[in-house]
Amino acid sequence: METKLVKLSDVAIINPRLRLKKNEVARKIPMEALTPFQKNIDSYSFEKYSGGVKFQNGDTLVARITPSLENGKTSYVDILDADEVAFGSTEFIVLRANKSVLNEEYLYYIATSNNFRQVAIQSMTGTSGRQRVQNEAVSNYELELPSLDIQRQIVQILDAVDSKIELNQQINKNLLKLIDGMFNRVYLGSELVKNASRVKLSSIIRTKSGTFNPKKTSEVFVNHFSMPAFDAAIFPVVNTASDIKSNKNVVEPFSILVSKMNPDVKRVWLPNTSKELLNVASTEFLTFNADVPEMQAFVYAVVNDKRYQKYLESNATGSTNSRQRVLPRVAYSYEIPYVKEVAQQFGFQIVDIMDMIKLNKEQNQHLIRLRNVLLPKLLAGDIDLSNIKTVMNNA
Numbered sequence: 435m436e437t438k439l440v441k442l443s444d445v446a447i448i449n450p451r452l453r454l455k456k457n458e459v460a461r462k463i464p465m466e467a468l469t470p471f472q473k474n475i476d477s478y479s480f481e482k483y484s485g486g487v488k489f490q491n492g493d494t495l496v497a498r499i500t501p502s503l504e505n506g507k508t509s510y511v512d513i514l515d516a517d518e519v520a521f522g523s524t525e526f527i528v529l530r531a532n533k534s535v536l537n538e539e540y541l542y543y544i545a546t547s548n549n550f551r552q553v554a555i556q557s558m559t560g561t562s563g564r565q566r567v568q569n570e571a572v573s574n575y576e577l578e579l580p581s582l583d584i585q586r587q588i589v590q591i592l593d594a595v596d597s598k599i600e601l602n603q604q605i606n607k608n609l610l611k612l613i614d615g616m617f618n619r620v621y622l623g624s625e626l627v628k629n630a631s632r633v634k635l636s637s638i639i640r641t642k643s644g645t646f647n648p649k650k651t652s653e654v655f656v657n658h659f660s661m662p663a664f665d666a667a668i669f670p671v672v673n674t675a676s677d678i679k680s681n682k683n684v685v686e687p688f689s690i691l692v693s694k695m696n697p698d699v700k701r702v703w704l705p706n707t708s709k710e711l712l713n714v715a716s717t718e719f720l721t722f723n724a725d726v727p728e729m730q731a732f733v734y735a736v737v738n739d740k741r742y743q744k745y746l747e748s749n750a751t752g753s754t755n756s757r758q759r760v761l762p763r764v765a766y767s768y769e770i771p772y773v774k775e776v777a778q779q780f781g782f783q784i785v786d787i788m789d790m791i792k793l794n795k796e797q798n799q800h801l802i803r804l805r806n807v808l809l810p811k812l813l814a815g816d817i818d819l820s821n822i823k824t825v826m827n828n829a
Contacts, residue, residue, distance in 0.1 A: 435815035437578035470506035682714035728781030
């Protein structure tokens with residue numbers, strides 16, 4: 435594969451200039467709309483423009499602040515109308531391809547590559563917890579650029595994987611809406627529940643099952659669910675006890691994990707626990723432990739409910755919005771009307787839906803791993819693309 439060594443600034447514009455008038459209503463994409471290691475953008479709002487970076491379809495958004503960059507917040511903009519200008523966080527770097535030499539989506543895949551991310555991360559400066567990527571490091575990033583035809587072929591392969599990931603995510607969004615509707619109609623709509631007393635979450639589920647202290651543990655292998663990348667908890671990292679540097683929470687078979695950190699309090703995990711290894715999780719997770727699948731399903735519906743998520747958001751405390759946390763005692767003090775028999779019956783009804791959500795997330799993790807294996811090999815020209823059109827047409 436013939437390539438040409440170029441600097442990124444030779445083939446792309448860093449933070450292109452676009453016009454939006456002050457107080458003009460435009461589409462806004464905040465940092466929380468980007469999901470780690472996900473190409474598509476989940477959400478947006480319409481707000482009056484008062485500042486921030488501006489972008490259009492075909493641009494790539496890269497988080498420039500820690501820990502968002504390390505966690506993989508990089509996305510491709512394709513949700514706008516033709517010629518529409520949107521804006522977002524000042525903590526984005528906007529990349530725009532020179533389409534005469536660089537495919538727009540190929541630029542996105544460059545920005546998600548480990549080489550690019552490491553260069554960006556190593557350029558970070560600033561105080562701890564608020565470090566930012568330097569634009570010069572991005573502009574001076576060097577890459578071997580193949581022809582546009584080869585770029586398109588590489589994009590075709592990687593986009594097929596990302597499209598499947600996006601489809602699974604959309605299915606899960608619809609399944610969560612189904613659970614939400616059933617929670618309101620079947621559980622909260624029950625006459626028994628309407629007349630029931632309100633109880634704290636801590637009274638219907640165990641909130642802790644033990645603490646793992648690596649300094650007081652023999653050298654054992656553990657399944658480590660780390661923070662804070664969304665969905666990373668589905669497949670944990672296998673560590674030895676000596677690899678773990680701080681105390682962790684023990685994760686039980688029917689646990690649910692919810693981030694303590696704002697704005698990630700809307701992130702809910704159904705971890706895959708191992709029967710062979712000890713399962714532990716970051717103390718940045720809130721843990722909800724159930725004894726049976728139907729109670730796990732019921733609590734899953736509760737913590738995914740918008741009322742509970744708004745409760746967490748409004749009760750998060752801390753110095754800045756990006757580092758605010760919800761105290762466990764506050765999170766577990768949330769009250770709901772509760773009838774055990776109705777809760778169990780409702781849980782039975784949605785267990786299969788939960789299993790489908792979990793399976794889709796597991797498949798996406800496998801797909802992300804596949805994409806991460808393919809990406810550097812494709813960018814480096816280590817994969818023969820001579821028959822790719824035939825392969826893709828027959829896929």
